Amino acid sequence: MAAGTLYTYPENWRAFKALIAAQYSGAKVQVASSPPQFHFGQTNKTPDFLKKFPLGKVPAFQGDDGFCLFESNAIAHYLGSDALRGSSKEAAAQVLQWMSFADSEIVPPASAWVFPTLGIMQYNKQATELAKEEVRRLLELLNEHLKSRTFLVGERVSLADISVACALLWLYKQVLEPAFRQPFPNTNRWFSTCINQPQFRAVLGEVRLCEKMAQFDAKKFSEMQPKKEGAPKKEKASKEAKPQPEKKEKKASAAEEEEELDDCEAALASEPKSKDPFADLPKSTFVLDEFKRKYSNEDTLKVALPHFWEHFDREGYSIWYGEYKYPEDLTLTFMSCNLIAGMFQRLEKLRKNAFGSVILFGENNNGSISGIWVFRGQDLAFTLSPDWQIDYESYTWRKLAVDSEECKTMVKEYFAWEGDFTHVGKPFCQGKIFK
Missing domain, CATH: 3.30.70.1010 (Translation elongation factor EF1B, gamma chain, conserved domain)
Incomplete structure (x- = not known):
């Protein structure tokens, strides 16, 4: 049985995939997501970390036996059980198909729509409207596939369900209000079934579905900007000066789009400053x-x-x-x-x-x-x-x-x-x- 440490930042949906898979298989996973065990933006840039995980990205997994993995799908595959991976050659291929679908089809429009509502990406009306339509198309595709199925592959939860549900998580929590999701009853039923499995709940807790579609918060976005210095500021100025060319350039390069998403996830990990609930308490003698x-x-x-x-x-x-x-x-x-x-x-x-x-x-x-x-x-x-x-x-x-x-x-x-x-x-x- 696999055992080891998963390095990530809090509330990283990519890490959720691996942790849910571990719940099903019984793998023993320790989570390092806060100082002193792990400080996102610092620990993952150290020579020791980069020697094991050259990209410096999280989630990253190190087994108790020294075995190292990066990329969330690979980690979830390793920590999962045979049943999660697919019971036959055909089923395993279908699982891989849906895991790829989650990353390549769901994540880009979900990020474009959700990130501005979290204050970590500038709002662009055209991009958001395109993302909404793309999400609507994907939910309809899933709705049709799930018309006669309880789960995406076979009769039980697989890595396909775990990956797609986690990719949809922020959409359901942040922007898919009842009126938007109403036309997709099969997708909604499947998502609800997944998140209420004990293994999902052990990682995600109670998932509260969106009641009112979140909107771009200019104040929150402004508050988060001081955290990004140097080159990102220059990029922002460039966008303000030439909005249209920048948009075209972003669409033209998949690598740049991926880098943009990575920047946003880094911003998601560095939460906006909020008051420490214990800040006003007098100093205690008890250490x-x-x-x-x-x-x-x-x-x-x-x-x-x-x-x-x-x-x-x-x-x-x-x-x-x-x-x-x-x-x-x-x-x-x-x-x-x-x-x-x-x-x-x-x-x-x-x-x-x-x-x-x-x-x-x-x-x-x-x-x-x-x-x-x-x-x-x-x-x-x-x-x-x-x-x-x-x-x-x-x-x-x-x-x-x-x-x-x-x-x-x-x-x-x-x-x-x-x-x-x-x-x-x-x-x-x-x-x-x-x-």
């Missing part, structure tokens, strides 16, 4: 990273826990208990663990201000999930940023009284993964640490 090092490298009960209680700042931090609301939906244990892993991946930017231990109890078809979280400040951290709200509503949350016996017992049991867990009533199965 969370120091505790995390103790927890990772030394005995939990003898060293890490005593350190935690000796240095814990009751004013600067709070402790919360969270319990999954829908235990009846927990079937196979590996799928239940995927729910936890998916939540952790989507909380990447919360790591420096949080620590959590989440445990799956019980067995197949009789499980429960609960955990103890430590957050900077006195509020439930998930509510402080829209980026952190995808999963938290699936849990009930209760703030613990730090000096109570209940809190001390729970912290000890959940951090050490051992104890009576009398409030659960099920045996320990597996645990995951957010740190």
